[in-house]
Amino acid sequence: xxxxxxxxxxxxxxxxxxxxxxxxxxxxxxxxxxxxxxxxxxxxxxxxxxxxxxxxxxxxxxxxxxxxxxxxxxxxxxxxxxxxxxxxxxxxxxxxxxxxxxxxxxxxxxxxxxxxxxxxxxxxxxxxxxxxxxxxxxxxxxxxxxxxxxxxxxxxxxxxxxxxxxxxxxxxxxxxxxxxxxxxxxxxxxxxxxxxxxxxxxxxxxxxxxxxxxxxxxxxxxxxxxxxxxxxxxxxxxxxx
Amino acid sequence: xxxxxxxxxxxxxxxxxxxxxxxxxxxxxxxxxxxxxxxxxxxxxxxxxxxxxxxxxxxxxxxxxxxxxxxxxxxxxxxxxxxxxxxxxxxxxxxxxxxxxxxxxxxxxxxxxxxxxxxxxxxxxxxxxxxxxxxxxxxxxxxxxxxxxxxxxxxxxxxxxxxxxxxxxxxxxxxxxxxxxxxxxxxxxxxxxxxxxxxxxxxxxxxxxxxxxxxxxxxxxxxxxxxxxxxxxxxxxxxxxxxxxxxxxxxxxxxxxxxxxxxxxxxxxxxxxxxxxxxxxxxxxxxxxxxxxxxxxxxxxxxxxxxxxxxxxxxxxxxxxxxxxxxxxxxxxxxxxxxxxxxxxxxxxxxxxxxxxxxxxxxxxxxxxxxxxxxxxxxxxxxxxxxxxxxxxxxxxxxxxxxxxxxxxxxxxxxxxxxxxxxxxxxxxxxxxxxxxxxxxxxxxxxxxxxxxxxxxxxxxxxxxxxxxxxxxxxxxxxxxxxxxxxxxxxxxxxxxxxxxxxx
Numbered sequence: 001x002x003x004x005x006x007x008x009x010x011x012x013x014x015x016x017x018x019x020x021x022x023x024x025x026x027x028x029x030x031x032x033x034x035x036x037x038x039x040x041x042x043x044x045x046x047x048x049x050x051x052x053x054x055x056x057x058x059x060x061x062x063x064x065x066x067x068x069x070x071x072x073x074x075x076x077x078x079x080x081x082x083x084x085x086x087x088x089x090x091x092x093x094x095x096x097x098x099x100x101x102x103x104x105x106x107x108x109x110x111x112x113x114x115x116x117x118x119x120x121x122x123x124x125x126x127x128x129x130x131x132x133x134x135x136x137x138x139x140x141x142x143x144x145x146x147x148x149x150x151x152x153x154x155x156x157x158x159x160x161x162x163x164x165x166x167x168x169x170x171x172x173x174x175x176x177x178x179x180x181x182x183x184x185x186x187x188x189x190x191x192x193x194x195x196x197x198x199x200x201x202x203x204x205x206x207x208x209x210x211x212x213x214x215x216x217x218x219x220x221x222x223x224x225x226x227x228x229x230x231x232x233x234x235x236x237x238x239x240x241x
Numbered sequence: 242x243x244x245x246x247x248x249x250x251x252x253x254x255x256x257x258x259x260x261x262x263x264x265x266x267x268x269x270x271x272x273x274x275x276x277x278x279x280x281x282x283x284x285x286x287x288x289x290x291x292x293x294x295x296x297x298x299x300x301x302x303x304x305x306x307x308x309x310x311x312x313x314x315x316x317x318x319x320x321x322x323x324x325x326x327x328x329x330x331x332x333x334x335x336x337x338x339x340x341x342x343x344x345x346x347x348x349x350x351x352x353x354x355x356x357x358x359x360x361x362x363x364x365x366x367x368x369x370x371x372x373x374x375x376x377x378x379x380x381x382x383x384x385x386x387x388x389x390x391x392x393x394x395x396x397x398x399x400x401x402x403x404x405x406x407x408x409x410x411x412x413x414x415x416x417x418x419x420x421x422x423x424x425x426x427x428x429x430x431x432x433x434x435x436x437x438x439x440x441x442x443x444x445x446x447x448x449x450x451x452x453x454x455x456x457x458x459x460x461x462x463x464x465x466x467x468x469x470x471x472x473x474x475x476x477x478x479x480x481x482x483x484x485x486x487x488x489x490x491x492x493x494x495x496x497x498x499x500x501x502x503x504x505x506x507x508x509x510x511x512x513x514x515x516x517x518x519x520x521x522x523x524x525x526x527x528x529x530x531x532x533x534x535x536x537x538x539x540x541x542x543x544x545x546x547x548x549x550x551x552x553x554x555x556x557x558x559x560x561x562x563x564x565x566x567x568x569x570x571x572x573x574x575x576x577x578x579x580x581x582x583x584x585x586x587x588x589x590x591x592x593x594x595x596x597x598x599x600x601x602x603x604x605x606x607x608x609x610x611x612x613x614x615x616x617x618x619x620x621x622x623x624x625x626x627x628x629x630x631x632x633x634x635x636x637x638x639x640x641x642x643x644x645x646x647x648x649x650x651x652x653x654x655x656x657x658x659x660x661x662x663x664x665x666x667x668x669x670x671x672x673x674x675x676x677x678x679x680x681x682x683x684x685x686x687x688x689x690x691x692x693x694x695x696x697x698x699x700x701x702x703x704x705x706x707x708x709x710x711x712x713x714x715x716x717x718x719x720x721x722x723x724x725x726x727x728x729x730x731x732x733x734x735x736x737x738x739x740x741x742x743x744x745x
Contacts, residue, residue, distance in 0.1 A: 138301060140645050146303055214644055215305060219423060221420065221421065222420055223429075224429075
């Protein structure tokens with residue numbers, strides 16, 4: 001996303017505070033650069049905005065919009081951290097949790113998981129909704145990478161990373177509506193039949209525990225994991241790594 | 242053959258009394274007693290009426306996840322499952338033995354675990370019965386009553402448990418359900434700050450652990466007639482011991498003694514457990530009955546846990562606990578102590594031993610530094626056996642070339658004691674209940690016998706697929722829609738007319 005030199009008077013307000021922006025920036029980009037935290041999952045600074053998770057929903061002059069896709073403009077009044085919006089965010093997170101099998105207690109991504117950290121930050125204490133308990137087989141066919149599809153939140157970061165950075169197009173989203181799911185582009189549908197490597201950007205971009213390096217597991221002790229050290233709201237800790 | 246009082250000869254017309262649920266134990270179980278017109282006991286069974294299914298849902302998961310996942314079997318001694326699984330996965334990877342630093346850190350975690358679990362059991366769950374009397378006022382017979390009447394004892398119990406929990410935290414990252422042990426080693430050292438924090442209180446804890454042994458010992462000395470006979474029966478005893486015969490709760494070889502104390506199995510590799518033992522399913526409970534193959538089901542069952550360990554070893558490798566062990570052995574006057582209530586005494590000797598081990602390990606610089614991980618030639622199979630607080634715990638896995646678990650078999654401590662607990666409640670029923678009008682206090686005697694084994698019923702009901710099942714489908718108005726029973730042989734029978742629930 002191209003940016004240019006800031007114009008001194010180009011600013012909008014975020015929860016009453018002035019936020020300067022550069023031409024072409026979205027509300028989320030400008031807010032983050034100014035040190036604000038707008039919760040989000042599918043947005044990542046290295047990739048085009050996707051606008052699918054809706055966790056970054058803000059009110060712009062009273063109308064709801066995804067902060068990652070709405071262009072910043074002078075004089076906008078943006079609300080983000082309000083009781084109403086935070087309640088909506090929590091509900092969105094709860095729905096994401098029940099749509100997958102997010103068993104944090106035995107998930108190796110725990111403590112490094114953007115979904116878990118965002119839910120903690122949002123004050124989510126339980127799933128609230130009835131669990132879907134999807135049953136999608138684990139793909140362990142690749143020698144170095146494991147896929148646990150039951151944890152996918154459909155952020156498409158892996159799809160974008162594999163296509164835009166790695167140039168391999170290994171991942172895609174298939175199906176519609178409630179049946180939407182992540183698939184592997186290979187004749188067998190198995191990751192072992194692709195040329196993916198651990199060095200691929202797609203191998204490290206997953207914000208949850210779907211794409212995992214094999215045999216690493218719980219190598220990082222509790223207390224030293226990403227979100228043990230800093231919360232998701234702190235600069236540099238707000239996106240998938 | 243059925244065991245005495247396991248199955249009534251003529252159940253028709255007998256009066257059924259149920260203790261449901263058994264209280265102050267982990268998990269859900271019930272006792273049913275069948276009485277004839279003269280209140281004579283005809284049948285007594287301890288039923289475990291929950292099931293979990295861990296063995297099944299571990300299949301298909303990556304092996305490195307298992308040591309963390311299996312901790313969720315239990316909230317009281319998760320570390321035992323954590324370490325048994327890690328030890329098994331060491332074997333799967335060929336990463337055996339682990340480095341000295343890793344083994345010492347695991348030992349520290351484990352002895353902290355044994356200490357806190359034993360303290361929890363003795364002070365919180367059992368001391369109300371032992372301090373107030375078996376048929377004392379039920380409103381006082383709880384931990385709050387102990388805190389009011391014996392604040393000093395209660396405080397020591399709470400502090401001992403807290404210390405054990407802190408030992409777990411500094412090695413596993415959390416007091417409950419941490420991640421310290423990984424296949425092939427450990428993921429962290431002990432920090433100097435944490436070591437100093439624990440060392441500050443270690444001597445005090447050793448002293449209080451000694452006080453706990455004294456309390457348990459005095460209970461026996463004050464009422465030997467009751468304590469020696471209550472729920473007593475003769476049995477084999479089985480545990481791990483160190484290769485030189487010392488007590489070892491983390492690792493060792495399998496040893497068993499017969500009821501007279503004679504060693505008839507010794508030095509057996511933990512990897513060969515399947516050659517030694519098998520499990521039997523009985524249709525009235527979800528918990529299986531293990532026994533030694535060589536002796537068969539009728540006489541091959543055994544006891545595990547503190548009572549077995551303290552008597553199975555040749556010595557305890559720490560001086561204060563060893564002195565207490567000698568006193569305990571002397572109590573038997575040349576015969577093994579078979580009294581069910583002696584579990585408490587033996588358990589407190591293990592608390593003292595654990596504290597001595599913890600104190601010594603904390604002073605060992607190798608826990609602060611040194612290699613944490615080891616590697617080896619992968620074998621794909623592995624057994625991990627550990628002496629958990631409640632007894633011998635077995636984890637057995639097979640892992641495919643794709644890193645996913647293809648087979649899991651767990652035999653948990655409480656399961657080994659299944660026959661023994663049933664024998665204990667039958668013994669109590671014969672001695673105290675036969676021919677009498679049942680009161681709450683008398684029924685509590687049954688629970689006291691079960692509690693002595695410190696059973697963890699949740700842990701013991703992990704095997705989905707082999708136990709008898711009774712599944713009832715009810716409509717929203719409570720009407721019976723469907724009723725399916727599965728026999729121990731796996732046969733499914735739909736029978737709407739059958740009585741609901743496992744047989745009394």
